[in-house]
Amino acid sequence: MFTDSKIAYDLQLALNSIKKTPVLSALMVAAVGIGIGACMTIITIFYLMTVNPNPDNSEQLFTYALHNRLTVREGQEDDEPRLLSTYRDALYILESDIPTEQSIHYQSWAVYRNAAGGVNPFWDLFRLATPGFFSLFDVPFLYGEAWSQEQEDNKAMVMVLTWDMNNKLFGGENSVGERIEVGDDFYEIVGVMDKFKPLPKYFEFDYGLFQEIEGALVPFSLTPTIELMKNSGSRSCIATPEGDDFQSYLDAECHWLHHWVRLPTAEKREAFHEMLNNYSLEQRRFGRFQGPFNNRLYNLTEWLERLEIVDGTMTMLIGVALMFLIVCLLNTNALLFAKFTGRSAEVSLKRALGCSKKRLLKQHLIEIGLVGLVGGALGLLLALVGLAGIKILLTNFDDLAHLNTDLVIIAIAASIVSTLVAGLYPAWRTCQIAPAKYLKSQ
């Protein structure tokens, strides 16, 4: 009967063995489950925070940081440049034909006053962007399309609604061609975005990296016309603006615009970087860009690193979770040792009756794998509980705290593999028992 190698029979043996020591088995499953549960909770958050939000374009998407300084103080020569662009620098670079596409954008607030269907006036986010915003970041459209470059150049009063805004204003119907009044102006709707929620929202770090895009978008070229200040997110000035009118606001040495470009080839990248440096050099005549150039060009991957989404605290939590899993596996390991040692007589008998070491090892490993599988399933349940807990603790993490298929597979695989690793040595040791040794005594 020991030469019968049917999996079903091995599984039966494993189940029998697990049933024989219910407390020990339950402890092992619990240890593996709790370890995997805690680990998966933290790793899920980490995974969703760091997964590449635009993998198809990440090697071609770039943002820059110009090191604009009006004074240089000792010890500050190597400072990292500010992350956002000034209005005048962004406009200069927008003229360049090196990048194949460009997006300049910023966010503010506006009163949506003349809303369709009797919706009362309300107040919501409002974004100004060049049409490159839609193509660079792969924005999906439900109805219509983005405004054209020509409309951008002509300062056309056109608008793209986000999915949410279209629901709010038009109940989700196709609103292309409608006109609405926002702020002091009327806009014609040319497109409606589909749901769009890259995580993290890499192209705009200063207003919640994990928040949805809301409101409506209009051409960036309208900025001086509608005089909308950036009232959402970061704006940092290295000198006080000279006057109190809107033009002074635009001319000020203030860093506030997000600017992304597409540079498809290495030549373009070099040319673009060189252009930035030449521009800085030329600007020195106006008292800007003092000191050595620390101009930076980041591709998407480098950019995410620069944002330090994974900070010391996150590293610490991941470390703690992994060490916790190790403790749980050590525990399982010790319990398996205890269990298998207790089975010496049985193993010895089987060996004496002609069962091979290999076959015995296989039987043990099937049993261990079963513990890992059940432990992994328990771990997934516990991870769901853990993630629900995280949602309560951190209300902004709603979108980060959910499992996807990848993570479920990772959890089950990690559980089985780690349990097998933990159990391999105890199982191997047990199978080394000499056939007759335990038959003599007892």
Next chain:
Amino acid sequence: MEIRPIASSMLRNRTGPILICLQIALTLALVINSIFIIQLQMEKIARPLGTDIDNTAIFNVALVDRPDDMEPFIKNDMDEIRRIPGVVDATIIAQFLHSGGGSALSFRPVSEPGDDLTKTASVNEVDEHGLNALGVELLYGRNFRADEILYPAPNTQVGLSEVVLITESLAKAFFPDSETADIVGKVVYPGDVDTTPVEIIGITADVAAQWINYDSEFAEEAAYYFMLFPRVQTYNDDGHYYLFRTEPGAQDRLMAAVTDKLYEIAPDRLFWEPTTQAEIVQETQQGNRAIATILGVISLLMVMITAFGIVGLASFTVNQRTRQIGTRRALGAKKRDILRYFLVENVMLTTIGVVLGSALAYGIHLFLFSIMHIPKMSFALIPAGVLVLYVLGFAAVLGPALRATAVAPAVASRTV
């Protein structure tokens, strides 16, 4: 004591004990570091923020159609709010307080741009009722006068005002060699290049800067660098902010009353989530609470798992040694000798575990110290953790050990 026989028995069957030792060591190291980080988070949360958190609320409001001259409109709003019984005081304010974000400006105490004299402070803007509405005490100097308050037109920006109120911590940072009272009347210069001075007219009790809960060296140093300017943005595209302080216990009622009053003055008013300061602070401290809770739960689970591991291993050993125990009992060993055997064995295991664990705890601390902005750990935590693990190990082994004492001497003579 029977340390030698126990040791030789452990050495013969070493894998199980080694695993338990390692487990104890890891548990100790992680629990100690977790408790240290939890303590730090609790300390951060417990730090005073300097304003009357429990009784202040902020309304962010806008208008569908705003009047061209906002100054009289805002002054009227403020007067009406202040007149509501139960409202202690109210001010227009530039932005949320204690929300983890907001404006900051750099100033230097000398006219020439200096090296390390520049300090960056969190700034906010209020009217002459600001200090009272926030519940901040003025220590030296004077408050803003009504005629000093600037009301720039909507969506314009003006340069800095000529006077400023700063916190005691910031005053001492600017002028470390002066008596705090003497700093009143001194001037500071904005930014890197500007040479227009701003006069410090008063010094207030400390108010927390927006970055107080950030994880950085700067945030620690500048935790209470805070300035108030007598200038209020009358209207921006994001509306304007009204802050008011109420008598204790009256907040809920008065938030409704203020809302009604504002609607009464201007029916086309838009509200953006009226919030209490307490809610804003709660949200800002969410991260600290979450870290403390996550580490607390993991530590608790780990202690539990380790305890179960000890129970499991001890139970197994007792079962396996039933005949041995019977033999010892038959040869004259008393019940308490058997009990002592298992307890001593456990103490030996725990001792090796905690020695390893203490070293590991320190190693992990050094690593965390290098990646996070935390102070050095107090060593008092290590003995406390060690004690907890001894108690834990003792409690875990007691059950199986007591069961061992119940083994009858006659077992020895039985054959299986």
